[in-house]
Amino acid sequence: MANVIGGFATSHVPSIGGAIAKGLQRTPYWSPFFNAFDPVHEWLAREKPDVAVVIYNDHGLSHFLDKMPTFAVGAAEEYRNADEGWGIPVLPPFPGHAALSWHLIESLVADEFDITTCQEHLVDHAFALPLKLMYPDAGANWPVRTVPITINSVQHPLPSALRCWKLGQAIGRALDSWPGAEKIVVVGTGGLSHQLDGTRAGFINKAFDQLCLDKIVSDPEALTRYSNKELIEQAGSQGVELMCWIAMRGALTGRVSKVSSAYHVPVSNTGGAVLLLQNEPLPQALAAE
């Protein structure tokens, strides 16, 4: 049986890519964010996951308004990063895991999540930078195979926090029923509070972000009770990317404990946050094997 060993979440702002390219990780501006990855690197070196299922929002690279999927699952053997117009380096291609993708697709649709399937799918900074942050020395040889899953954060109506939680739970059920022996980490990217547009641009809400960082570990269903209007009021118009964290957390079906977390304002225009969770199967799940 496959084994979901943990969940990981991080902010994904594009300027992280610029900071990596310029070697600014240990400068005063960037070090509070990049230092948060030291315990993540230790955990990854120890646990050695084989697969990363990455839940994120596309920012207008793979999906456009001509056809905008609410939820989409990549179903390819390779995913390419590409120019997004923001001058950050394009990262080497990421290996996919098409068999696991199709297992997820079968299971999610059977579970009444009628997702869009993508055999051609460009992965933007919100997928690529978290992998680069996890594996800074990987070069072109990424140590994990990947499955990208996107949630629409561009065009309202967006799915609710509750719906994204349920999606995560369905992803968790699918991964728990995968017959392979791979060790899997579920990754959620984005957030926390930020707003790029309008006269409220630059809005950051540290108190709400810290509440989210606490609740996502101990009481994630509390976060599913916010409407999207309430989430945008509290976290800014792009702060709804929290939905990717909520879906990640929903996919962890075992006993969940925090390995490490960090929070720093600002990372670009954003409340920067990193969270690593361990997921251990519940006793009844072990007994059923």
Added chain:
Amino acid sequence: MSQFTIPGTPIFGGDEARRGYALNKMCFSFNDGANREAFRADEEGYMERYGLTDAQRQAIRARNVLALIAAGGNVYYLAKFARIFGLSVQDIGAQQTGMSLDAFKDHLVAQGN
């Protein structure tokens, strides 16, 4: 109509997606470096090719983010346009809030205290 309103906070819903389609499609094309160059070489011709409205063309000429949003632009696509001129999300934040760039950056830092 969007489903809800929040002061100072654009909500990009069906109405905006329809009104802003040509503008956003043009900005989506700026993922490609050759298209960015083609726009730089002939802004008016490029806007004509995408069929932008007069209000959208005026807002593009003025590099005015709030006017672009009012004309149906979505910030994720507009950021690709802004970047052609080297404008970061701090630059466009300063422009939209009427702050200087330094004041906007100070505002970001202050919210961490």
